[in-house]
Amino acid sequence: MIAAYRADxxxxxxxxxxxxxxxxxxxxxxxxxPAQPEGVAKCMAAVQADVRxxxxxxxxxxxxxxxxxxxxxxxxxxxxxxxxxxxxxxxDTPLRDIATEVGTANPxxxxxxxxxxxxxxxxxxxxxxxxEAGQDVAxxxxxxxxxxxxxxxxxxxxxPWTALTIALTLGVAAAAALTRVLQRRSKQLAGSxxxxxxxxxxxxxxEH
Numbered sequence: 001m002i003a004a005y006r007a008d009x010x011x012x013x014x015x016x017x018x019x020x021x022x023x024x025x026x027x028x029x030x031x032x033x034p035a036q037p038e039g040v041a042k043c044m045a046a047v048q049a050d051v052r053x054x055x056x057x058x059x060x061x062x063x064x065x066x067x068x069x070x071x072x073x074x075x076x077x078x079x080x081x082x083x084x085x086x087x088x089x090x091x092d093t094p095l096r097d098i099a100t101e102v103g104t105a106n107p108x109x110x111x112x113x114x115x116x117x118x119x120x121x122x123x124x125x126x127x128x129x130x131x132e133a134g135q136d137v138a139x140x141x142x143x144x145x146x147x148x149x150x151x152x153x154x155x156x157x158x159x160p161w162t163a164l165t166i167a168l169t170l171g172v173a174a175a176a177a178l179t180r181v182l183q184r185r186s187k188q189l190a191g192s193x194x195x196x197x198x199x200x201x202x203x204x205x206x207e208h
Contacts, residue, residue, distance in 0.1 A: 021098035023089035025115065029057055047098075048105055051081045058084035058143060065144040073151045078110055080151065084143045085115040095120025112150050116141045119150075130154055 027034040027043035050057035054068040073080035099111040102120035110123035119138040135150040
């Protein structure tokens with residue numbers, strides 16, 4: 001009975017992704033009332049339109065300076081998009097959801113979503129460790145400074161730790177091999193010295 005019951009019960013083979021959570025605070029970015037029908041969806045659509053236009057969706061006071069950050073990033077080879085929420089959502093997770101939606105709509109782009117205390121990122125070309133390092137310096141409360149810090153962090157070349165590790169390993173191996181050669185040669189020299197010592201004294205000559 002137990003075996004038959006277990007055979008009849010099947011769970012999902014793949015855990016589905018949780019749907020993105022877009023907070024109402026995104027509506028403050030584009031000046032749309034979230035209380036209207038499908039308000040948040042309309043707000044997000046307006047954000048996407050802003051980003052398609054110039055790479056930035058933010059309160060008016062910051063738009064021009066952020067456009068310059070986007071332009072500077074492009075010159076460095078980064079297709080950057082920036083979304084700024086003037087107020088924090090309840091948790092930081094929605095910032096990454098916003099970044100992911102914008103990035104999905106703009107293939108190949110790196111997206112930075114900011115609020116006064118939080119940051120979220122998305123990129124198909126930059127590894128997660130580097131993105132999170134960029135997030136850490138993008139929580140200044142000043143959107144322009146945060147965006148500049150982020151670009152600076154993701155544009156800094158990584159130290160070649162792998163190459164250094166390989167070089168050190170090869171150096172240690174070479175030193176060990178040289179030590180063994182010197183020890184072997186020392187033993188050989190010591191052995192040859194022992195066998196080539198002074199010869200036995202000749203027998204005393206018999207006087208006639």
